[in-house]
Amino acid sequence: MREKFTHWDSLFALYLKRDWKKIIVWILGVGLFSAGFVSAFEEIAKGQGLVGMYETLKNPAMIAMVGPTPVESAADYTLGAMYAHEMLLFCGLFAMIMSVLHVVSHTRKEEDLGLTELVRSFQIGRQANSLASMMETIVINALLALFIGGVMMSFGADTISAEGSLLFGASIGFAGIVGAGFALVMAQIMPSSTSATGSALGIVGLLYIIRAGTDVSNVDFSIINPLSWTYLTYPFTENNWIPLIFALIFSAIVVIIAFALEGARDMGAGYLPEREGRGNAKKSLLSVRGLFTKINKGVMIGWLVAFVIMGAAYGSIYGDMQTFLESNEMMKQMFSQSGVSIEESFTGTIMMVMIVLVSILPIAIVNKLFTEESRLHLSQLYATKVTRGQLYWTSIGLAVFAGLAGILLAAGSLGGTAISVMGDSVTMDIVDFLTAGYNFLPSVLFFTGLAALALGWVPKLGKLVYFYLGYSFALNYFGGILDLPEWFSKTAIQSWIPQMPMDDFSTPVFITITVISIALMVMGYLGYSRRDMVEGA
Amino acid sequence: MVEKVINLKGLQKKFGKFQALNDVTFSVNAGEVVGFIGPNGAGKSTTIRTLLGIIRRDDGHAEIFGKDVWKDSIEIHKRISYVPGDVSLWRSLTGGEIIDLFIKLHGGGNKQKRDYLIKRFELDPKKKAKGYSKGNRQKVGLIAALSVDSDLYIFDEPTSGLDPLMEAVFQEEVEKIKEAGKAILLSSHILSEVERLADKVVIIRQGKIVETGNLEELRHLTRTTVTLATERNVAEIAGVNGVHDFEQTDNQATFSADNQYFNDILLAATKLGVTKFEAVPPTLEDLFMRHYEG
Numbered sequence: 017m018r019e020k021f022t023h024w025d026s027l028f029a030l031y032l033k034r035d036w037k038k039i040i041v042w043i044l045g046v047g048l049f050s051a052g053f054v055s056a057f058e059e060i061a062k063g064q065g066l067v068g069m070y071e072t073l074k075n076p077a078m079i080a081m082v083g084p085t086p087v088e089s090a091a092d093y094t095l096g097a098m099y100a101h102e103m104l105l106f107c108g109l110f111a112m113i114m115s116v117l118h119v120v121s122h123t124r125k126e127e128d129l130g131l132t133e134l135v136r137s138f139q140i141g142r143q144a145n146s147l148a149s150m151m152e153t154i155v156i157n158a159l160l161a162l163f164i165g166g167v168m169m170s171f172g173a174d175t176i177s178a179e180g181s182l183l184f185g186a187s188i189g190f191a192g193i194v195g196a197g198f199a200l201v202m203a204q205i206m207p208s209s210t211s212a213t214g215s216a217l218g219i220v221g222l223l224y225i226i227r228a229g230t231d232v233s234n235v236d237f238s239i240i241n242p243l244s245w246t247y248l249t250y251p252f253t254e255n256n257w258i259p260l261i262f263a264l265i266f267s268a269i270v271v272i273i274a275f276a277l278e279g280a281r282d283m284g285a286g287y288l289p290e291r292e293g294r295g296n297a298k299k300s301l302l303s304v305r306g307l308f309t310k311i312n313k314g315v316m317i318g319w320l321v322a323f324v325i326m327g328a329a330y331g332s333i334y335g336d337m338q339t340f341l342e343s344n345e346m347m348k349q350m351f352s353q354s355g356v357s358i359e360e361s362f363t364g365t366i367m368m369v370m371i372v373l374v375s376i377l378p379i380a381i382v383n384k385l386f387t388e389e390s391r392l393h394l395s396q397l398y399a400t401k402v403t404r405g406q407l408y409w410t411s412i413g414l415a416v417f418a419g420l421a422g423i424l425l426a427a428g429s430l431g432g433t434a435i436s437v438m439g440d441s442v443t444m445d446i447v448d449f450l451t452a453g454y455n456f457l458p459s460v461l462f463f464t465g466l467a468a469l470a471l472g473w474v475p476k477l478g479k480l481v482y483f484y485l486g487y488s489f490a491l492n493y494f495g496g497i498l499d500l501p502e503w504f505s506k507t508a509i510q511s512w513i514p515q516m517p518m519d520d521f522s523t524p525v526f527i528t529i530t531v532i533s534i535a536l537m538v539m540g541y542l543g544y545s546r547r548d549m550v551e552g553a
Numbered sequence: 554m555v556e557k558v559i560n561l562k563g564l565q566k567k568f569g570k571f572q573a574l575n576d577v578t579f580s581v582n583a584g585e586v587v588g589f590i591g592p593n594g595a596g597k598s599t600t601i602r603t604l605l606g607i608i609r610r611d612d613g614h615a616e617i618f619g620k621d622v623w624k625d626s627i628e629i630h631k632r633i634s635y636v637p638g639d640v641s642l643w644r645s646l647t648g649g650e651i652i653d654l655f656i657k658l659h660g661g662g663n664k665q666k667r668d669y670l671i672k673r674f675e676l677d678p679k680k681k682a683k684g685y686s687k688g689n690r691q692k693v694g695l696i697a698a699l700s701v702d703s704d705l706y707i708f709d710e711p712t713s714g715l716d717p718l719m720e721a722v723f724q725e726e727v728e729k730i731k732e733a734g735k736a737i738l739l740s741s742h743i744l745s746e747v748e749r750l751a752d753k754v755v756i757i758r759q760g761k762i763v764e765t766g767n768l769e770e771l772r773h774l775t776r777t778t779v780t781l782a783t784e785r786n787v788a789e790i791a792g793v794n795g796v797h798d799f800e801q802t803d804n805q806a807t808f809s810a811d812n813q814y815f816n817d818i819l820l821a822a823t824k825l826g827v828t829k830f831e832a833v834p835p836t837l838e839d840l841f842m843r844h845y846e847g
């Protein structure tokens with residue numbers, strides 16, 4: 017048993033040494049993002065700010081996004097309570113995603129690249145690498161937790177207590193550790209590093225959506241959700257450490273399972289079985305389109321299923337909205353004055369968030385062409401009668417198709433579920449939902465266009481499009497809560513688009529963004545058709 | 554006048570500040586097999602990628618079938634086959650599927666030839682590519698390229714990873730193409746392969762062509778290794794014109810000799826009473842070493 021882990025400590029030390037720069041950026045980045053906004057929140061809290069925010073966040077749409085608060089009356093809603101309420105879930109997610117990426121890149125990815133084989137040829141245990149990577153991630157998250165706690169305390173705000181600060185930090189740290197656990201398990205089960213990352217992030221996304229449902233309908237059910245163990249600690253209000261004990265036990269179990277799985281599998285292989293293949297190709301494969309469809313199939317199916325689930329989860333919330341309005345006189349007045357129903361307002365907000373997520377798929381498909389290029393899969397294809405234009409436009413076409421399908425499934429599933437749970441009180445039909453969804457099509461095209469531009473000119477920057485997407489998501493997320501200046505929110509592309517059905521459709525905006533997006537794709541093509549293919553570099 | 558299949562003149566390519574190709578000039582005629590050799594990093598693959606329009610040259614003239622390799626690449630590609638030295642495949646597709654795909658995208662090939670080659674190279678076409686060894690991946694690329702009927706075949710270290718048996722199969726198949734009168738550009742580090750197949754050799758070093766010619770001509774430029782034993786003291790030979798690297802044990806000596814001084818050396822040797830005389834012509838290896846080191 018012991019020898020499986022031989023010399024894990026030397027690997028561990030090596031990793032810390034190798035990664036120290038990344039670790040510092042990681043801790044500073046996530047840490048300051050999590051803890052650094054206390055002064056900004058103090059601004060919001062001034063005057064009637066806390067009361068207003070409390071009422072806003074009682075809206076089911078907001079709970080679905082940021083999570084619940086244990087506070088029962090506006091008077092008890094302190095600065096600390098608000099900070100934890102609005103920030104903790106998002107920061108926990110952030111920490112989880114970082115850990116997932118880190119763990120997979122140090123375990124399965126290195127294995128796929130053949131580095132593990134090299135390492136194992138030295139006197140190093142079969143599972144030492146996994147243990148070392150896991151320990152490194154735990155240490156990073158522990159440091160992150162302490163850092164966040166320290167920064168929070170340093171603001172010296174009244175309601176931000178020392179215990180609360182530490183709990184706040186620890187909740188985020190544990191979210192990271194739980195994420196690392198998921199990643200380690202998926203790294204064993206899945207047949208490659210890409211699918212390991214994808215499925216681990218998929219689990220995180222699924223947990224987020226499930227908790228949106230339980231938080232709104234009955235928060236007691238959220239306690240079985242590992243992602244909820246972050247915000248359910250309720251720092252600065254209830255200071256409940258028990259969810260972290262769950263997280264600890266859960267992570268330990270998950271990691272043990274991962275090690276057991278790893279111990280029993282071959283290097284480079286996963287658990288999902290390999291089927292015996294065909295000796296001849298099907299006709300449908302024998303074209304650039306057929307090939308690209310085939311190599312993107314897994315990602316496409318995975319995401320499209322995720323969109324359906326996401327739509328259904330948000331759709332299920334609609335049933336509770338009227339009940340919520342009955343219980344909240346102030347909100348009721350607000351909605352009856354503004355002339356839009358609470359369902360319409362919710363649809364507008366949630367659609368924007370969903371469509372940002374839908375954009376991930378087309379970006380992934382466009383970026384895939386560069387991955388294929390740098391993995392040298394295309395070398396032999398370049399010497400056939402396939403043109404660069406075919407490679408490029410087939411990818412773009414597939415991406416646009418995936419975007420259209422993604423919107424259809426997300427909006428359709430949202431609408432379908434919403435209509436079925438609303439019963440008699442239905443105010444919108446499925447067409448309203450689909451229109452609201454396709455209203456955001458230009459933003460999907462815009463992200464696709466950015467990825468295409470990168471592919472054509474500086475393909476290495478293709479990953480940055482995800483950053484812009486994450487940034488846009490964060491802006492939308494906080495845009496509902498904070499009063500961001502107009503110009504600032506407008507840096508996210510979808511902020512330009514009116515939110516249907518609340519707002520009216522704007523033809524000029526739709527056409528302008530679509531045309532800009534197409535122009536980006538054409539510019540990308542100009543670059544792609546004349547640059548050197550990245551080979552042998 | 555023979556038709557020039559490949560014609561390169563003053564080819565230049567920079568990667569950032571690094572001058573990867575610096576005046577590459579050579580040609581391949583119809584029906585000719587040209588061996589393209591040189592040390593690691595000399596620029597062989599870069600030259601080939603330029604020929605295929607994968608990368609763009611900075612300067613110079615590059616034509617295949619009289620057409621520009623960048624502007625008319627698709628026209629050219631219809632008549633050529635290419636195998637890279639590191640065939641990298643889609644892990645989720647089988648070898649058979651990938652071969653079919655390449656053939657189709659090339660514009661069609663010969664189904665019987667494909668099946669015959671799969672047998673010849675002993676490839677299991679039903680296996681997913683992730684399960685293939687390096688040599689088996691290479692076979693997939695070779696089978697795809699050899700199944701289509703082209704006028705020019707470009708191979709960049711095609712046999713890297715193949716076992717000697719498969720290497721022999723490859724050589725036989727290439728000989729068949731050669732007999733059919735096709736042109737072949739073969740970059741390789743396996744000199745016996747080049748020696749067996751090539752009519753002409755082009756040697757590149759640090760982005761420059763340092764030698765071109767048919768093997769016979771090139772051999773002439775190099776020295777022959779001679780082993781000589783005589784009745785009287787062999788040491789006298791050391792002083793003869795054209796004798797280099799003279800080493801003596803008892804009355805036997807080994808040295809290298811310039812080919813044009815053979816007569817002088819033989820005259821001197823007969824005076825000493827020859828008991829043994831062996832002359833080994835330079836191998837491509839010797840030729841190669843001379844250029845690589847020097």
Ligand SMILES: Nc1ncnc2c1ncn2[C@@H]1O[C@H](COP(=O)(O)OP(=O)(O)OP(=O)(O)O)[C@@H](O)[C@H]1O
Pocket residue numbers: 550551552553568571573591592593594595596597598599600
């Ligand atoms: N895309 C690129 N970017 C930067 N440098 C490159 C790139 N491609 C090749 N080089 C450099 O150009 C030089 C020539 O490389 P090339 O691959 O042509 O060598 P080669 O003769 O094929 O060598 P080998 O025998 O190892 O295959 C090398 O020094 C290499 O590092």
Ligand SMILES: [Mg+2]
Pocket residue numbers: 597598599638709
């Ligand atoms: Mg090379």
